[in-house]
Amino acid sequence: MINVGVLGATGAVGQRFVQLLSDHPWFNLQTLTASERSAGKSYCDAVNWRLDEPFPESAGEIIVKDTTVDCVKDLDLVFSALPADLAGGLETAIADAGVGVFSNASSHRMDVDVPLVVPEVNPDHLGLIDVQRDRGRDGFIVTNPNCSTIVMVMALNPIRNRSFSDVRVATMQAISGAGFQGVSAMEIYDNVVPYIGSEEKKMETEPLKIMGRLDGSVIQNAGFSVSASCHRVPVIDGHTLAIWADVKEEPDLIKDDFRNYRAPFSGLPTQPTKSIHFFDKEQDRPQPRLDRRRGDGMTVSVGRVREGLRFIAMGHNTIRGAAGASVMNAELAVSKKVL
Missing domain, CATH: 3.30.360.10 (Dihydrodipicolinate Reductase; domain 2)
Known part of the structure; x- marks a missing residue:
């Protein structure tokens, strides 16, 4: 199993990430992060679950952490539901620390060495991961569009x-x-x-x-x-x-x-x-x-x-257009053995 986390897990897109990853056959949901006011609480206590899907009990007892590089650096992948104003620097630092970042945020979408991927449309653009690594980055960033x-x-x-x-x-x-x-x-x-x-x-x-x-x-x-x-x-x-x-x-x-x-x-x-x-x-x-x-x-x-x-x-919009798109990007990257 591939150990993963969700950044910004209590928001609308973060909840959708948790729902899609809670019983995923390839990914082991291990870490959830949110704001300081949620840190230290179990996910079931920290989140106001609003999706039209049952609350995933397997994620309920995960203790929410503050969103920092240290709390995710031992993971294989993270999925980012962070707002754009927070995502830019944090996602860069996490990727530099050796973790793969699959982001729904807009911060890095137009970076020249960051793939902006819709799997059925441009799967070959994952080749930009090698460009990031050639420039000295241990991890990588992959984005999905608006x-x-x-x-x-x-x-x-x-x-x-x-x-x-x-x-x-x-x-x-x-x-x-x-x-x-x-x-x-x-x-x-x-x-x-x-x-x-x-x-x-x-x-x-x-x-x-x-x-x-x-x-x-x-x-x-x-x-x-x-x-x-x-x-x-x-x-x-x-x-x-x-x-x-x-x-x-x-x-x-x-x-x-x-x-x-x-x-x-x-x-x-x-x-x-x-x-x-x-x-x-x-x-x-x-x-x-x-x-x-x-x-x-x-x-x-x-x-x-x-x-x-x-x-x-x-x-x-929150499944195909957001969290689901990012999860499928990660599945594509795993299938292409880029991790």
């Missing part, structure tokens, strides 16, 4: 061999993406908020790195541009995206791409049977409430493919 970015690049992946240079996207993002305290009821009830801080910039830059080409030790960005407009809507879980791309082929050909798509590998514990679920006939799907838990929350659903090219994509 939650909406993941849904978008997953949905674009089946058609990436088609010619397109301009992608436009409008997001309808669930409130869980802002964390437990992120959006007040008075702000979101009976409302749509047409702004999410820094979200549009992430969606316009991260896909170019993810869908780019690893050329030796550097990523050559993909040759298309993205224009994004991001909105918070009164949905609990599940981000919905309306996507436009300047693909010239007929919709029937694009539908075949989605129908025939298969992931480039299989056998990872968190990997869904189908990475993409395509709604061929239903005009009113995907919908968050009906479709977010497909593939245990790891499947991205696509529908309403029309000329233009226009289509809808939807995925679970």
Whole structure:
């Protein structure tokens, strides 16, 4: 078994990490960290469990530690659910101390030697781990993208061999993406908020790195541009995206791409049977409430493919779009024997 820990284990994404790792066949969840006010308590006493999954009793008696390098330096891997303002320096120090860091935070996503990975889309980008090691780092950092970015690049992946240079996207993002305290009821009830801080910039830059080409030790960005407009809507879980791309082929050909798509590998514990679920006939799907838990929350659903090219994509933002993405990145790294 591979000994792992979760940084920031009491928050929304941290709880999702704990849920996914508590009975993982490859990873032994050994260490949980949080803020100073939670340190020293058992996890069951420190956390206000809010997920729609039973509390994992196997994690309940783990004593929560303050988030420091010393408390995780004996682990093989850590999963980071830290806020970006704390993650940058801590993740760097932990990786320098010889531990693999799989981060959901945005701090290192655009670092030139840090892979920004969605396993089905760019598994070869894990080669940047060797670049980090060649520069003297004993551990490494691997990041997963923003939650909406993941849904978008997953949905674009089946058609990436088609010619397109301009992608436009409008997001309808669930409130869980802002964390437990992120959006007040008075702000979101009976409302749509047409702004999410820094979200549009992430969606316009991260896909170019993810869908780019690893050329030796550097990523050559993909040759298309993205224009994004991001909105918070009164949905609990599940981000919905309306996507436009300047693909010239007929919709029937694009539908075949989605129908025939298969992931480039299989056998990872968190990997869904189908990475993409395509709604061929239903005009009113995907919908968050009906479709977010497909593939245990790891499947991205696509529908309403029309000329233009226009289509809808939807995925679970805290599973596929956050903790699940990071866990699957770690599984991919283990399968490629990079540890």
